[in-house]
Amino acid sequence: MEKTPLAFRTHITVFGNTNAGKSSLFNKLLGQDMAIVSDIGGTTTDPVTKAMELIPYGPVALTDTAGLGDMSEIGEQRVKKTAKALEKTDFAIYAADCTDFDEAAYEDAKKQFEKKKIDHLLVFTKTDLGADGLKERFPEAVFVSVNDDASIENLKTVLQDRLSKTAPEENTMIGGLLPSGSNVVLVIPIDSEAPKGRLILPQVQLIRDCLDHGMKCIVTRDTELKETLKEQKNVDLVVTDSQAFKFVASVVPEEIPLTSFSMLMARMKGDLKKLIEGADAIESLKDGSRILMAEACTHNSSHEDIGRVKIPRLLRARTGKDLTFDYFVHQDFPENITDYDLVIHCGGCMINARSMANRIDFCLENGVPITNYGVVLAYVNGILDRCGKIFRTQ
Ligand SMILES: Nc1nc2c(ncn2[C@@H]2O[C@H](COP(=O)(O)OP(=O)(O)O)[C@@H](O)[C@H]2O)c(=O)[nH]1
Ligand code: SF4
Ligand SMILES: [Mg+2]
Numbered sequence: 001m002e003k004t005p006l007a008f009r010t011h012i013t014v015f016g017n018t019n020a021g022k023s024s025l026f027n028k029l030l031g032q033d034m035a036i037v038s039d040i041g042g043t044t045t046d047p048v049t050k051a052m053e054l055i056p057y058g059p060v061a062l063t064d065t066a067g068l069g070d071m072s073e074i075g076e077q078r079v080k081k082t083a084k085a086l087e088k089t090d091f092a093i094y095a096a097d098c099t100d101f102d103e104a105a106y107e108d109a110k111k112q113f114e115k116k117k118i119d120h121l122l123v124f125t126k127t128d129l130g131a132d133g134l135k136e137r138f139p140e141a142v143f144v145s146v147n148d149d150a151s152i153e154n155l156k157t158v159l160q161d162r163l164s165k166t167a168p169e170e171n172t173m174i175g176g177l178l179p180s181g182s183n184v185v186l187v188i189p190i191d192s193e194a195p196k197g198r199l200i201l202p203q204v205q206l207i208r209d210c211l212d213h214g215m216k217c218i219v220t221r222d223t224e225l226k227e228t229l230k231e232q233k234n235v236d237l238v239v240t241d242s243q244a245f246k247f248v249a250s251v252v253p254e255e256i257p258l259t260s261f262s263m264l265m266a267r268m269k270g271d272l273k274k275l276i277e278g279a280d281a282i283e284s285l286k287d288g289s290r291i292l293m294a295e296a297c298t299h300n301s302s303h304e305d306i307g308r309v310k311i312p313r314l315l316r317a318r319t320g321k322d323l324t325f326d327y328f329v330h331q332d333f334p335e336n337i338t339d340y341d342l343v344i345h346c347g348g349c350m351i352n353a354r355s356m357a358n359r360i361d362f363c364l365e366n367g368v369p370i371t372n373y374g375v376v377l378a379y380v381n382g383i384l385d386r387c388g389k390i391f392r393t394q
Contacts, residue, residue: 004059005201007352008171009051010163011088013063016095017105021125024146025095026050026064029156047085057160063089084332086112088355091163092120098131098143116358121162123155171353173202173209173264177390178236180214185232187240187248189222193305201349202261206239225251237390239264242377243306249383257390258383262347262374267391269348269356274364276388278371279379281342282315287322289341291315294359295329297350306373311344314380333359343370 014022030050049063065085086092092113096106106122113120121142124134128145135143142158144151174184188194188203199207210217220228222244229235235256240248242260252258266272285291293307312325328334331351337343343363348356363370371379378384 004051005350006049006051006061007350009059009061009352010057011061011063011090011352011354012093012159012163013047013065013085013089013091014093014095015065015085015109015120016093017097017102018066019100020095020097021146022095023064025093025123025125025144025152026062028144028146028152029062047081054156054160054163057163060163086116086118087333087358088352089116089118090352090354091159092118093159094120094122095125096122098124098126098134099129101134119162121159127151171268172213173206173268174215175209175213177267178213178215182215182236183232183234184210184215184217185225185228185235185238186217186219187222187225187238187244188219189241189244193243202265202347203241205349206261206264222247229253229256242374243310245377245381245383245387249381249386254386259387259390260374260378262372263378263387263391265347265349266372266374269353271357271360272375272388272391274360275345275371275375276384278342278369279375279384281369281371282319282376282379285315285319285321285323285341288324289321290324290326290339292334292337292340292343293325293327294333294343295327295346296331296348296355298329306377307344307346311373311376311380315376318380333362337363337368338366340368343368344376345370345372347373 014026016022026048030052047063047065049061052060052062054060063085066081092109094106094109094113096102101124110120122138122140124131124138124141124143126145127143128147131143134141142151142155144155146152178184186203186206188199194200207217207219218228218232222240225238225248229238229252238248238252238256238258240258240260242262245260249258263272266275293311295307307327312323316323326340345356345359360370375384378387
């Protein structure tokens with residue numbers, strides 16, 4: 001079960017006031033002691049995320065947060081972190097203490113969920129201490145006590161039922177693009193930037209995704225691509241690492257559709273169209289324009305070269321302008337982006353679709369166009385039209 005990457009799991013977050021019993025509930029759901037449970041208000045400082053299997057629904061990621069309503073000075077920091085947790089939430093559990101129900105706080109949280117279009121479930125905790133008329137007032141809510149295992153099991157059942165109704169779209173990079181039985185050639189250069197002894201996540205994901213959808217995939221290096229294409233009678237799609245675009249585009253005949261891992265990744269995150277539109281902003285860059293390069297994780301050093309060297313060099317050459325590049329390498333997204341003329345995001349393989357969609361919307365709401373590494377590489381190589389064709393015929 002630990003094998004499903006976090007980015008592929010439905011993200012459930014437990015919100016609620018300090019001391020509402022969130023951490024106790026989180027532990028009970030997981031069946032282990034992960035979050036700190038305390039009767040001193042506000043002990044959980046950082047949101048804690050754990051993977052769990054909700055049988056039979058499937059793999060989920062459960063996050064415990066600090067209180068939404070804690071306004072002490074450090075509390076403010078916590079509230080900010082909780083707001084960040086909202087960005088990745090697919091489904092919210094709002095925990096409310098039966099013996100101390102803060103209806104105003106619940107109404108406020110409900111507004112935040114609605115604003116972000118996040119479905120939620122109201123869960124009253126500590127029912128062993130009495131639930132005073134709440135069951136009648138909130139017939140849709142679930143009532144639990146950590147001292148009553150049956151109530152937790154009931155919560156899991158209700159949760160599954162709700163999740164199956166609000167489940168995010170199927171996570172697929174290639175499903176629906178081509179019929180089953182199609183032949184897909186994957187081009188993976190093995191150069192100094194390739195991690196030793198393994199493939200990177202988008203490559204592994206795509207191989208699995210082809211298998212899941214009954215497609216045959218042939219994996220080759222760029223150096224053997226010509227030979228591979230000669231040997232294969234029917235090739236329905238070539239997918240290449242963006243770094244090898246130029247060479248691959250010159251080798252693959254025009255009639256064979258071509259795209260990249262990062263474009264398929266962006267398609268899975270659901271916003272490829274907006275990212276392609278974002279690339280238009282490249283033409284309006286001027287001397288002194290500022291570009292934010294956003295990478296969602298630090299652990300893949302093979303991107304350093306693309307983000308720090310290749311893209312800046314290619315964009316300066318393409319536009320002939322004196323451009324400034326800033327880097328933001330973090331799981332979170334910067335709060336202020338209005339100084340930027342363009343945001344270029346990494347492939348986002350380590351964050352979920354909800355986070356990616358929120359980042360894109362955030363940029364667009366602030367009037368800043370956003371695109372991604374793969375789209376920019378296709379653009380500067382003059383093959384964005386060709387690489388986007390397969391998505392337009394859907
Ligand atoms: N009686 C009772 N106490 C609970 C229950 N759930 C949590 N508590 C207690 O409420 C206090 C706050 O719980 P905690 O989980 O740390 O709350 P959080 O601040 O929302 O994470 C702790 O003393 C818990 O032991 C419950 O179902 N019944
Ligand atoms: S999340 Fe971004 S920076 Fe991290 S490995 Fe994926 S594409 Fe690279
Ligand atoms: Mg807590």
